[in-house]
């Protein structure tokens with residue numbers, strides 16, 4: 187589980203943009219984005235936190251890594 191806080195993800199459009207950016211890196215990823223908490227949780231076997239963070243940033247958002255809340 188990789189988690190980011192994306193505070194500039196503020197509406198449903200942002201959620202879909204961020205989700206698409208993640209899926210562009212790893213089409214098999216599971217993405218859960220929660221607008222209320224600005225959290226994006228990603229389960230990805232085919233990518234890592236750095237690549238996912240870069241993809242979200244390239245989509246125009248500011249992902250902040252969230253460490254240690256989940257351990258699968």
Ligand SMILES: [Cu+2]
Pocket residue numbers: 195196197198199200201
């Ligand atoms: Cu938006």
